[in-house]
Amino acid sequence: MGLAKKGTRLLTIEGARYRWVVAPNDEPGLGIVVEAADLAGQRMVTWVEHGTAISPWLVREAILHALSQGWSPRERGPERVFRWEAPSIRKALGERLDARLSQLCDAFQERVAGVEDVRDLARHGERGIAFETLCSHILDADEPPALSLAEFEQLAAFGEGIGCRSAWVDLAERLTPKDREHLPPRLRTLAANQLTGELASNPNPHRREWLERLRAVIMGRGGVSP
Known part of the structure; x- marks a missing residue:
């Protein structure tokens, strides 16, 4: 049966x-x-x-x-x-994360400078720092690349997998307004919760202003200025 x-x-x-x-x-x-x-x-x-x-x-x-x-x-x-056994699970998880991070680097190799720095950090086992560095390079690029919704979801999934939520949430700025409208409810909720939590603890007025605008965008109430 x-x-x-x-x-x-x-x-x-x-x-x-x-x-x-x-x-x-x-x-x-x-x-x-x-x-x-x-x-x-x-x-x-x-x-x-x-x-x-x-x-x-x-x-x-x-x-x-x-x-x-x-x-x-x-x-x-x-x-x-x-x-x-647990050691085999941890090994498989590490290999999966390394492969996915390498794929993310490949996807942005031609559009973002500094991807080799990300790869070097990953080779030394610094997945969290490597991912945060990749997100920073995407945000700070001289010609910031637009993200497709699929790319954003892949970055979010990786960030969630290693506990780096704030890094991928900021990347919502790189989505087109149309793609922001189609954010999956789960990602929208995770992002909104992250921004609300950071607003409650971050005293920097410039960062707070940014967080407020980004939260409005994610919740469908406005736009983010570059």
Whole structure:
């Protein structure tokens, strides 16, 4: 019997759809249960340690790992069971972040000066500083590049992943007014909360003026002057 739709989530990887759910706490830890969404074939369970944050990224990595180990989600067969230890999860997360940061650098290589500085910081494991530096270069460029909504979402996703929210929120200035109107509600809320919090704690009047204008833009109440 396939996983019930209620209480499960969908994830698409390389064109294939999967349905997944986290099994209740058990002695081995937490079980990520996955099967093909459109065909109840072989099921997969990946056990992780208690306390592990189960995110769509983690589920994606667990699926890719299981596929590499011979899991066949579209074929009938006995359930495949895997165990993913914390060091392996941390290693996979680090590799994913490094790859995404490299992709962001590639995307802005021709439009923003100083990208090699960002790459150098990343090579030394300074992902947070590297990301903040990239965002600063985008904002301070002699000819600041306009960001597409897709680029902004990619930068926001990376910033959220490493806890650098203020860096990506400022980049909303580089969106066109039309793209700002189509900000996903989650990003709009995260950005507004960040700006409200910084306004409550930042005494610099020039920065506060900027934050007020940017918050108005994000909430759809005005524009930001360069």
